[in-house]
Amino acid sequence: MAMGILGDFMWKYVKKLEYPICIDKRDLKLAKAILTQCGGPGGELAASLQYLAQRYNMPDDLGKSLLTDIGTEELGHVEMIQTMVYQLMKGASVEEIKEAGLEGFYGQNGISIQLADANGVPFTSAYVSSTGDYMADLENDLGAEQKARATYEHLMDLTDDPNVLGPLSFLRQREIVHYQRFKELKEHYLKMKRD
Numbered sequence: 168m169a170m171g172i173l174g175d176f177m178w179k180y181v182k183k184l185e186y187p188i189c190i191d192k193r194d195l196k197l198a199k200a201i202l203t204q205c206g207g208p209g210g211e212l213a214a215s216l217q218y219l220a221q222r223y224n225m226p227d228d229l230g231k232s233l234l235t236d237i238g239t240e241e242l243g244h245v246e247m248i249q250t251m252v253y254q255l256m257k258g259a260s261v262e263e264i265k266e267a268g269l270e271g272f273y274g275q276n277g278i279s280i281q282l283a284d285a286n287g288v289p290f291t292s293a294y295v296s297s298t299g300d301y302m303a304d305l306e307n308d309l310g311a312e313q314k315a316r317a318t319y320e321h322l323m324d325l326t327d328d329p330n331v332l333g334p335l336s337f338l339r340q341r342e343i344v345h346y347q348r349f350k351e352l353k354e355h356y357l358k359m360k361r362d
Contacts (some may be wrong), residue, residue, distance in 0.1 A: 186245050186337040190254035190330045195267030197326055198255035200285050205248040207284030209314045212361055213294035215241035220297040221304045233352055239346050249280045251334060305353045312346035
């Protein structure tokens with residue numbers, strides 16, 4: 168079978184969220200807080216781009232593959248965060264937007280999802296760290312996953328809505344799994360250095 172113009176696909180996008188999101192109660196203040204995980208310094212987009220940039224400096228296919236896998240999963244998490252923010256804001260009136268302190272955001276963006284943190288600071292590539300030293304990068308990645316876990320826990324403290332807590336809890340758990348995979352990779356590389 169001949170390959171098409173695009174060649175053989177390495178990655179397949181499945182048009183389904185990793186965790187179902189069905190939020191039926193508006194909460195604009197919570198939407199504003201959750202937005203930080205979309206475009207904030209410790210958010211999912213920064214993590215995704217960071218891991219995808221760092222993968223080239225990994226000394227073996229195990230590291231390259233792991234960072235590619237986690238980096239692309241983080242893109243799926245961006246999609247989940249954007250879905251949550253959209254559903255939390257869906258149908259909001261201008262009065263509700265003002266009451267939530269989002270009039271500046273609304274004035275610039277309407278209710279579209281922007282790559283910004285909870286304070287409206289736009290995403291910047293300065294959030295992405297890649298040193299060229301794979302051990303330094305892994306240390307940074309371990310810290311990034313711990314910070315993301317803590318952020319999800321803080322966000323969970325802000326709501327009692329089970330339709331919001333479910334996806335936040337899922338995302339928190341994925342940060343724990345990513346931390347563990349990075350820790351295992353670091354141990355693999357330390358063993359390689361010893362041998």
